[in-house]
Amino acid sequence: MGLANGRPYLAIPGPSVVPDRVLAAMHKASPNIYEGELVEMTHRIIDDLKAVAVTKAHVGIYIANGHGVWEASIANLFSRGEKALLLSTGRFGIGWSEAAIRMGVAVDVIDFGKSAPVDVSRVEDALKADTQHAIKAVLMTHTDTASSVRNNILQIRQMLDTLGHPALLAVDAIASLGCDELRMDAWGVDILLAASQKGLMTPPGLGFVWFSENALERCKTSDLRTPYWDWTPRAAPKSFYEFFAGTAPTHHLFGLAEALTMLLREEGLEEVWARHAALARTVWAAFDAWSAGNPEIGLNISDPAFRSHSVTAARFGTPYGTELRRWCEREGAVTLGIGLGMADPTDNAYHGFLRVAHMGHVNAHMTLGALAVMDAGLKALGVPHGSGALEAAAKVVSQA
Numbered sequence: 001m002g003l004a005n006g007r008p009y010l011a012i013p014g015p016s017v018v019p020d021r022v023l024a025a026m027h028k029a030s031p032n033i034y035e036g037e038l039v040e041m042t043h044r045i046i047d048d049l050k051a052v053a054v055t056k057a058h059v060g061i062y063i064a065n066g067h068g069v070w071e072a073s074i075a076n077l078f079s080r081g082e083k084a085l086l087l088s089t090g091r092f093g094i095g096w097s098e099a100a101i102r103m104g105v106a107v108d109v110i111d112f113g114k115s116a117p118v119d120v121s122r123v124e125d126a127l128k129a130d131t132q133h134a135i136k137a138v139l140m141t142h143t144d145t146a147s148s149v150r151n152n153i154l155q156i157r158q159m160l161d162t163l164g165h166p167a168l169l170a171v172d173a174i175a176s177l178g179c180d181e182l183r184m185d186a187w188g189v190d191i192l193l194a195a196s197q198k199g200l201m202t203p204p205g206l207g208f209v210w211f212s213e214n215a216l217e218r219c220k221t222s223d224l225r226t227p228y229w230d231w232t233p234r235a236a237p238k239s240f241y242e243f244f245a246g247t248a249p250t251h252h253l254f255g256l257a258e259a260l261t262m263l264l265r266e267e268g269l270e271e272v273w274a275r276h277a278a279l280a281r282t283v284w285a286a287f288d289a290w291s292a293g294n295p296e297i298g299l300n301i302s303d304p305a306f307r308s309h310s311v312t313a314a315r316f317g318t319p320y321g322t323e324l325r326r327w328c329e330r331e332g333a334v335t336l337g338i339g340l341g342m343a344d345p346t347d348n349a350y351h352g353f354l355r356v357a358h359m360g361h362v363n364a365h366m367t368l369g370a371l372a373v374m375d376a377g378l379k380a381l382g383v384p385h386g387s388g389a390l391e392a393a394a395k396v397v398s399q400a
């Protein structure tokens with residue numbers, strides 16, 4: 001007998017679950033791309049994108065995934081040979097730096113390892129040593145989706161201001177926007193990146209770059225800009241097609257508009273943040289109980305203050321990360337995320353890790369359900385584990 005028939009649940013950190021309402025909004029005839037509904041809706045989407053990042057900054061929409069907006073940010077920010085300081089706390093910062101290096105930017109990387117947040121004092125030392133202000137921008141991830149660390153952005157802004165260093169602050173919020181509290185203007189972020197397929201609950205295919213007036217000014221001379229990536233016309237288009245440097249991503253826009261309505265006008269941003277925080281605590285409670293009976297099981301980030309509210313990276317001991325993932329998909333129709341960047345896929349240690357996503361269109365029954373399937377998997381596979389994980393998780397939900 002199999003118990004996997006029924007609605008499957010993709011609990012990986014992107015693409016996330018797309019609400020039926022968003023899918024339904026996309027299911028319509030192609031619109032007029034010169035005037036009317038699509039044009040009006042795009043202006044509303046721009047306003048909503050500013051609201052979801054709590055900013056008055058400009059925003060450009062790209063037909064791209066996260067890797068695309070990494071390049072967009074670099075193309076606009078830098079001239080060939082200029083310097084960036086990249087803060088790495090997992091895997092995704094390194095990906096951004098690899099793109100920058102291939103585009104001709106000189107990148108200094110400070111690596112904080114795979115299980116720790118940015119240590120502000122080390123960044124401060126690097127910036128103090130940069131007496132000539134060669135570093136044009138500090139690049140960092142808010143949530144690194146591989147390690148599930150969540151960095152404190154405001155601390156870095158305050159340190160830059162205290163030092164009087166003019167570097168721009170660029171933040172990859174692809175895994176956190178629409179999930180974790182994020183306030184672009186209050187945190188002094190100059191460039192912010194996101195993509196459609198995570199907290200914004202829309203299929204992969206749209207990337208977003210918000211940029212401050214300061215960033216727009218400073219980057220007017222960047223010689224890495226090419227026509228498609230140039231953000232200037234996207235933020236101030238003279239004709240509708242300039243929003244997208246070509247044909248609009250019509251159906252993605254219908255979906256995105258619906259998702260933004262759900263987030264901003266129905267649930268409300270503060271409620272969205274609170275829901276993700278509560279579901280994250282629910283997952284952590286289950287892990288605390290499991291690990292009490294087996295030290296091989298544990299969360300990757302020990303300090304809750306630095307844990308993501310949208311994804312949780314964990315270890316189960318080799319080979320149980322991979323085995324549990326396979327069991328949960330095969331027997332419970334729950335697909336969990338692979339452990340990313342923790343070990344090389346050819347290394348046996350790779351099979352000890354996995355990630356649980358609680359990102360976007362998720363609620364109590366989805367998260368409790370995923371945890372219950374995992375609990376059943378641990379039993380079926382004979383993995384030693386502490387008891388009471390589901391009790392503990394339910395208790396967090398009951399008190400949320």
Ligand SMILES: *Cc1c(COP(=O)(O)O)cnc(C)c1O
Pocket residue numbers: 013014065066067068092141143144145172173174175195204
């Ligand atoms: C998912 C993700 C990316 C990459 O996005 P793609 O759409 O897969 O290119 C980059 N940064 C972070 C923090 C992410 O979570």
